[in-house]
Amino acid sequence: MNRPTRLTTAHQSITFSRRMLLLGGAQATVGALLIGRLGWLSIAQNQKYQLLSESNRVQLIPVPPRRGWIIDRNGKPIAINKASFRVDIIPQQLTDGPRVVGQLAQLLTLPPDEIDRINRELEHSRGFQPVSVADNIAYEQYAAITVRLPELAGVAASRGFTRFYPGGTSVGQLVGYVGAANEKEYEAEDKNPLLLVPGVKIGKEGLEKTLEQTLRGQPGGQRVEVTARGKLVKELDPKPDRSGGTVQLTIDSDLHEFAARRIGDQSCSVVVLDVTNGDILAMPSMPSFDPNNFSDGISRNEWKMLSQDDHLPLVDKALESLYPSGSTIKPSMAMALLNAGVDRKHRVNCTGSYPLGNHVFHCDKRHGPVDMDAAVVHSCDIYFYDMCRRVGAEKLAPMIRSMGFGEKFDLPFDNQRYGTVPDPQWMMRKYHREWQTYDTINMSIGQGMVLINPLQLAVMASRLATGKRVMPRLLKNQPVKPQSHLDVDQDHLDFIRKAMWGVVDHGTAAGAKLPLDGIQMAGKTGTAQTHRLSDAERGNYTSATWKLRDHSLFMAFVPFDKPRYAAAAIVEHGGFGAAVAAPLIRDTLTFLYDRQKAIAALQGFEQSIGGTLEERTQTRTARWRAANGLPPLTDQA
């Protein structure tokens, strides 16, 4: 406080010099800091920023690859690409948006909600990313737009590809379908920009979905230099795309389609296997949907019709649906009994009913005294009730499982369900109760807890035919799984095969003999109860009670003496096994040996039920539309 009085000009001059020095030093420090920062950015971090600058400058417009084909075992196409015409708008070249969109709407007869979508997408688009106007348009419309292109600045009409399935409805459940990616799928692939390109479709269901990575291929890219506002400056050298890989199936598409048509109006799935290597030759599930309709985007009405159908056209019955095996389990059960030491000559007297406690189990006939052979041939339930009860479920279940029931197979489907073969441990685990004798009784004829899918039934047929662990295979490029021998006696096996031959020769399926010389089929029918019905109700159905009917099952292999093919069919609510499923398998297997004969039979069959698959689909659609108050479809073909 005293010092200020002593301050003089000299002091002031010293202070000034000192502070000038300080100021100069501070300025020099800031200068050095700036140069240091500049050096840090441009030398130490040069690479990082160079990369960022490049990713700013160069944009990749994905060029979608062509989707790989799916072909059958003989190279016949199952899923291919068809040239199609499409119209897009390149937003940055669009000068007069409303007029152009209006004119396009008129030329392509676009519905109002499509026009809304286009306008919305145009608002949110980056300049160089095309906005899809219409997909898969007719050539006439494409031509009409092409000639008007000079006055439609910003419109690009181009040729693209749409997925085409020559087999149509018959392959629907097998291959699935493709469609534009939804938001969830886009997120799941880490926002893969390819999925946003108009016209790019990905697998949504079935093989198209599970084989997506093989089928998709590598997208190419048009590398372009763009400004911050998305304006294209120049095109750089493009990166070529690589088409998706072709996938060959073990399916014989002729056989597959034949079986699908032969199913008729039933809700049914058929599986045909080559027992020598496990190849799945046919696996139709009907009724089905036409995957071609999904490729173009399915209409809401069509979807509604499909999802309301009680024949479940959206379910792959061969793998997804589970049924009681019914009597088709009997050959394997007989094998299990033989393995457990039962004498095949031992007879059981069938009186048509079998009392257990205060309940009476029935047989559909009074068979009298039956031995094992007769029990299989005539499908006597009482014999199996009695024998299985004596042996016990613990000894039976492993054999049933080794025949393929309850087994999950390595197939390219994500919807396989594999059912159950119950045993006491399973019962405790699942239902927390002791195994009861009536459980054994139910299991002995494939009812109760026994649940299988049609593929497993076909596998069982092929394993009974060969005595080997046949594993089904669908992809031709996968190695054939080595077939190990089942733990069964050759003598037992021969006996069972003979009995199965008897089923077709003089047993329950005697009406389903192959119309071929020298080739004989062995098989087993099955009728699986779905509801407890009185005798009066059974066999006295109306279409309203369709759901109450029994499932009709059949499994078979040919030729019985030198097995080559195995097949199985489960017809939902088809009634008696021998009546529906067995003739279906007969015709399908006939096709493998004598196509003409089989096709002639099919034509007669189709005439009896109201025309070919396409004709019947059309009538059904028309009926559905009429019932739902919709105008009839105009023929678009």
Place this chain on the structure above:
Amino acid sequence: MITSAIIPKPLARLPWRLIFLVAAIAGFGLLVLYSAAGGAVRPWALKQAIIFMVFLGIAVGMSWIKESTIKAITFPLYAVTLVMLVGVEALGFVSKGAQRWLDLGPIRLQPSEFMKPAIVLTLARFYELVPAGEIRKWRAIWPALLLLGVPAFLILVQPDLGTCIMVVLCGVTVMFLAGLPWWIFAGPAVAVAVAAPIAYNLLHGYQRKRIDVFLNPESDPLGAGYHISQSKIAIGSGGIWGKGFLQGSQSHLDYLPEGHTDFVFATMAEEWGLAGGVFLILAFALVIRWGMRVSTNARTRFSQLAAAGLSATIFFYVSINLMMVMGLAPVVGVPLPLVSFGGSAVMTVMLCLGLLMALERQQRTVSSLA
């Protein structure tokens, strides 16, 4: 100074080294503007060249002004500028959400620009009038605070944070050199550190966002952080020697916003690299050093303080802009003088240089007489 028989004496007596330096900076700036326009003199380079030549002429003309004249007009000049600042508030022209211009027919005046040299001269004049013994007294402080505070406040509410900061820094520099006690500077520094969080809440939305983004530019690379991110990409991708003249993709493809005004340094560094950046920084350092020399060699207290303050103005201009462009300071909208497109920064810097040249000429005249 060039001594030659051929060149007329008045011309030879001009500080040619400074003029060459300034011309080199401006010439380099014109090249950058030429490139920023995609290799064309329009719309920026040609116009900027004319502006530069005019103001260079004015600056050279100003070098004949006597120190006494400068002193005489200092307070009136300050008063007029202050009135104009109030006028801006009153009749303000709304542009970019800020009121900064006075539209006087053909000329657009930005009074806050005049305030930078004006505050330096005014405070220099004020402290010249304060007797040496009074310097640590309260009455040597409060008038200066008032002289600085009123215009700073008016500029802040325009709102023009960048110019406000510069005016305050220029004024504080003069006060510091005048020999005010340390606590005057240390106290507010502490206060600012304490009050910063509170002030942060009072800032405009866009200003606050700029500070947020400055603290973490990557938090919003497509939004408010875009300027800083893209500027750093431009500078960093240039490397040591740059991508080459007319080869900068960041500026040519419009990724770098304001590439010809506030972020012109990034445009330059992308094409000329570290080399171009160091050249510019050193050139500015030499200009500032020349100004500081004028201050150290000054005979009068007024010219000492004024010369140092005017040099500091140029220094703050350059350093705030460069720190902002390189991500060391928030984006406050301070252009790079002589390089950025636009007349006001050129005008301010040329006014400063004109005054410095006048003070320098005075020294020589005085020294030759001595």
